[in-house]
Amino acid sequence: MNAALGMFCFFVGVTLVITWWASARTTTSKGFYAAHREIGGVQNGWAVAGDYMSAASFLGITGLIAFYGFDGFMYSVGFLVAYLTVLFLVAEPLRNVGKYTMADLISFRLHGKGVRAIAAISTLVVALFYMIAQMVGAGSLVDLLLPAASYTTAIVVVGALMIVYVMFGGMLATTWVQIIKAVLLLAGAIAISIMVLAHYGFSLPQLFGAAANVAGPAGPTNLLHSGLLYEGGHGALNLLSLGLALVLGTAGLPHILMRFYTVPSAKAARTSVAWAMVLIGVFYLTTMFMGLGAATLVGKADIGTHVRDAAAIAYISKQPAAEQPALNVQLKTKHYVVPSENNNMAAPLLANFLGGSYFMAFIAAVAFATILAVVAGLTISASSAFAHDIWWNLVRGGKGDEREQLRVARATAAAVGIVAIVLSIGLRTLNVAFLVGLAFAVAASANVPVIVLSLSWRRFNKTGAICGMLAGLVSSLGIIAISPAIMGVDPPLSATHHFIQMAPLFPLDNPGLLSIPLGFLGAILGTLLSRDPQAEADFDQLLVRANTGMGAEV
Numbered sequence: 093m094n095a096a097l098g099m100f101c102f103f104v105g106v107t108l109v110i111t112w113w114a115s116a117r118t119t120t121s122k123g124f125y126a127a128h129r130e131i132g133g134v135q136n137g138w139a140v141a142g143d144y145m146s147a148a149s150f151l152g153i154t155g156l157i158a159f160y161g162f163d164g165f166m167y168s169v170g171f172l173v174a175y176l177t178v179l180f181l182v183a184e185p186l187r188n189v190g191k192y193t194m195a196d197l198i199s200f201r202l203h204g205k206g207v208r209a210i211a212a213i214s215t216l217v218v219a220l221f222y223m224i225a226q227m228v229g230a231g232s233l234v235d236l237l238l239p240a241a242s243y244t245t246a247i248v249v250v251g252a253l254m255i256v257y258v259m260f261g262g263m264l265a266t267t268w269v270q271i272i273k274a275v276l277l278l279a280g281a282i283a284i285s286i287m288v289l290a291h292y293g294f295s296l297p298q299l300f301g302a303a304a305n306v307a308g309p310a311g312p313t314n315l316l317h318s319g320l321l322y323e324g325g326h327g328a329l330n331l332l333s334l335g336l337a338l339v340l341g342t343a344g345l346p347h348i349l350m351r352f353y354t355v356p357s358a359k360a361a362r363t364s365v366a367w368a369m370v371l372i373g374v375f376y377l378t379t380m381f382m383g384l385g386a387a388t389l390v391g392k393a394d395i396g397t398h399v400r401d402a403a404a405i406a407y408i409s410k411q412p413a414a415e416q417p418a419l420n421v422q423l424k425t426k427h428y429v430v431p432s433e434n435n436n437m438a439a440p441l442l443a444n445f446l447g448g449s450y451f452m453a454f455i456a457a458v459a460f461a462t463i464l465a466v467v468a469g470l471t472i473s474a475s476s477a478f479a480h481d482i483w484w485n486l487v488r489g490g491k492g493d494e495r496e497q498l499r500v501a502r503a504t505a506a507a508v509g510i511v512a513i514v515l516s517i518g519l520r521t522l523n524v525a526f527l528v529g530l531a532f533a534v535a536a537s538a539n540v541p542v543i544v545l546s547l548s549w550r551r552f553n554k555t556g557a558i559c560g561m562l563a564g565l566v567s568s569l570g571i572i573a574i575s576p577a578i579m580g581v582d583p584p585l586s587a588t589h590h591f592i593q594m595a596p597l598f599p600l601d602n603p604g605l606l607s608i609p610l611g612f613l614g615a616i617l618g619t620l621l622s623r624d625p626q627a628e629a630d631f632d633q634l635l636v637r638a639n640t641g642m643g644a645e646v
Contacts, residue, residue, distance in 0.1 A: 095450050099457035104253065107269050107464065111257050114265035121484075121497050124262035125192040125476050126353045131267055133360035137367025140351050142270030144171075144342075144368065145277055145375050146226055146466040146528065150459055153376075155438045157383020158390075161303060161315025163322050164383060166331060167529070168376040170338030175372060177343045179365045185547055185638035187352045187361040193473075194349050194539060195481045198546055200637070201630035202554040208481050210561045214538040215346040215477035217565065220512060221531035222347070223470045227251065227516035228527065230463040244517055251513040254467040258475060258505040263354060266468045273458075273465035278371065280458040281378040284439065287446040288385035299381075302388040315387060326599050334529055337604030341532025344539030347466075347473040358641045386438035390445050467512070475505040529602055530572055537564030537607035541615045547638060550631040552615070553624030560615025567610040571603035 118124050131139065149171065156164030189197045195211035230250040231243040257265050292298040303315040313320070322331040342348060352361045440459065444452035479501035484490065519527070541560045545552045572578060574597035600606075636642060 095453035099453050100460055103457055103461050104464075106272070107253075107257065107265075107461075110268050110272075111261035111265040114261035114268070117264055118260070118262035119498075121192075121480070121494060121501070123264065124498055124501055125350075125472070125480065127263040127267055129354060129356050131354040133355060133363030134367055135267070135271060136351060136355050136360065136364040138274045138371065139267045139270040139354075140348065140364055140368040141371035141375070142272075142274030142277070142465050143347060143351060143469045144175075144372060145274065146222075146462060149375070149379065150277060150281070150439055150462055151437070152225075152528070153379050154382045154386060154442075156321070157315075157379060158386040158438045160321035161313075161384070161387070162318045163320050163331070165380055166322075166334065167338070168379045170335050171342075172369075172373055172376045174339045174342035175365065175369045177339055178348070179362070179369070181547075182343050182349065182543060183352055183361045183365045184358045186349055187355065187358050188638050188641040189634065192350070192353055192480050193476050194344075194346050194543070195477070198542055198557060199485075200546075201627050201634050202546065202552075202557050202624075203626065204554045205486050207554050207557045207561075208485055210558055210565075211539075211542075212477040212481035214534075214561055214565050215481075216474050216508075217569070218344070218346055218531055218535045218539070219470045219474040219477070219508070220515065221534060222345070222528060223467050223474075223508075223512045224516045224519055225527035225531065226463045226467045226470070227512060228519060230460065231516065247513055247516050250463060250467065251509045251516075253464055254471050255506050255509040257464070257468040258471045259502040263350075263472055266465075266472055267354065269461075269468055270465040273461040274371065276458045277462050278375055280443075280455050281375055281382065284385070284443055284446065284455070285378040285381035288381045288389070288442070291385075291389065291446070299384060299388070303384045306387050307391065315384060329605060330600050330602065333533075333600050333602040333605035336608055337529060337533035337536050337602050340536035340540050340608060341604075342535075344535035344543065345532070346477065346535075346539075347469040350473050350476065351469075382439050382442060385446075386442040390438070390441050471505050471508055471512075474508045475501045478504040530577065533572075533602050533604040533607060534565065534568045536604055537568040537611040539564070540608075541611040545612075545615050545619075547634070549619070550628050551623075552619050553622060553627045555622040555624070556615045556617075556619030559618025560611050563614025564607060564611025568603045568607035571598050571607055574598045575603060576601050 117128075120128075122128055149168075153164065153167045153171075156167060158164070186194075186197055189200050193212075194215060195208045198211050199208050227247050227250055231246045257269060289296075289299065292302065300316060306313045306315055319327060322328065352364065355361050355364060440452050440456045443455035479497055483500045484492065484497050488496075538561050541564060542557045545556065545560070576596045576599070579594055579596040598606075
């Protein structure tokens with residue numbers, strides 16, 4: 093689609109100009125990591141919103157609501173409520189105590205290389221999970237709109253662009269890319285919502301009435317009823333596990349926490365969160381209209397997954413020879429559709445229904461901008477975790493040349509980008525909202541217990557921090573590996589793919605219900621089994637710094 097390609101190229105061109113402008117101002121580590129702490133509260137609020145409203149929100153949640161209605165909307169509720177946790181627990185203390193990364197906060201009174209090393213590793217793991225979700229969405233998006241471009245090509249292009257943004261523009265370029273993306277995304281989401289309401293005469297009862305009787309292969313579906321996704325014996329536990337991960341996980345996401353280091357004061361940090369909550373709240377309200385609109389106007393059958401992968405090819409090869417040519421034609425022309433929530437193109441297809449191909453191209457370009465902005469933020473958080481925490485503080489002991497730290501940060505950005513590209517190609521079959529839910533679970537399990545206990549418990553020490561982070565990180569990753577996310581048996585031509593073909597050992601889709609308590613338990617037990625008089629003595633200094641900002645980095 094020429095219009096979509098043109099809009100993609102226009103946005104990329106604008107962001108590259110911003111990167112060129114920012115590159116001249118990114119010559120120090122403070123400029124690279126924190127944009128010289130010169131971002132205002134309102135600006136940072138828009139940037140936080142741009143960093144948070146990801147492909148999982150715009151693409152994945154819209155698809156989940158289109159298929160599961162009320163249950164899919166729980167993702168939106170969880171993402172929004174999560175910012176209350178950020179506001180009340182971490183935004184101001186983080187800005188006052190830290191310097192560039194989450195590990196700075198934890199290491200303020202919990203001295204030792206082990207604490208900072210594990211915090212950095214946790215940051216890298218969470219950033220990669222989240223980054224893969226965005227890039228999977230990018231591949232699916234480009235695959236839908238530009239059939240000539242392969243999924244792999246789309247992933248490589250997104251990965252290359254995010255590396256360029258971070259390597260040359262640092263946090264300043266990333267911030268302005270996120271602000272522009274937030275403006276475009278909100279404008280696009282509000283426009284679609286208004287058009288959906290207009291189709292139903294601006295009558296919510298008419299919209300909800302249509303959502304209560306959506307045609308499907310098994311008969312009409314009522315999207316207003318709960319239990320379509322979280323049903324059966326583990327339905328309530330699945331919902332509880334997801335809710336815990338979303339509400340607590342935001343306070344442990346490294347790319348969100350890093351944004352509070354870019355503002356000049358604690359007051360600006362609070363302003364950032366207040367603005368972000370308003371903007372994010374408006375956006376997540378629109379996901380309801382977009383999801384229900386996609387289900388009722390476009391229809392589930394037409395927002396399903398177009399099966400073209402190796403499983404489909406293998407299936408066709410086993411069919412009678414006389415039937416194979418027709419099946420291959422269907423495969424090549426993307427006519428063979430399997431309805432599935434794993435397809436995340438509900439929003440662009442709804443835009444096409446409501447406003448035609450040019451509006452669809454605009455919405456697709458907005459989604460593409462969304463992905464680029466978020467992966468840039470994730471890349472810089474991963475880059476800072478290695479360059480600042482591991483290389484500068486652990487390997488070099490805080491001594492070394494400023495230019496050396498910048499070189500390491502930029503090289504890390506390139507390495508992280510390459511790893512994300514490879515993993516995204518391998519995990520292309522998973523729903524992006526689901527992948528982000530797993531990232532939130534890892535962040536909530538490994539990072540949040542240590543952040544909360546560092547700020548609130550005098551006895552807490554480095555042994556407890558190490559045990560807590562390891563317990564949360566290992567348990568969340570281990571449970572994911574034995575959960576339905578990885579294990580299961582695929583039916584022929586299934587739109588999903590499980591990497592281990594056997595029954596799951598852990599029944600819940602999200603590990604949060606078990607791994608988050610294990611993270612807290614590990615931190616508490618590790619603390620009770622050891623004493624650290626220095627950490628206890630430094631607790632008062634931490635409290636003063638966290639609540640007043642006295643001595644904070646400027």
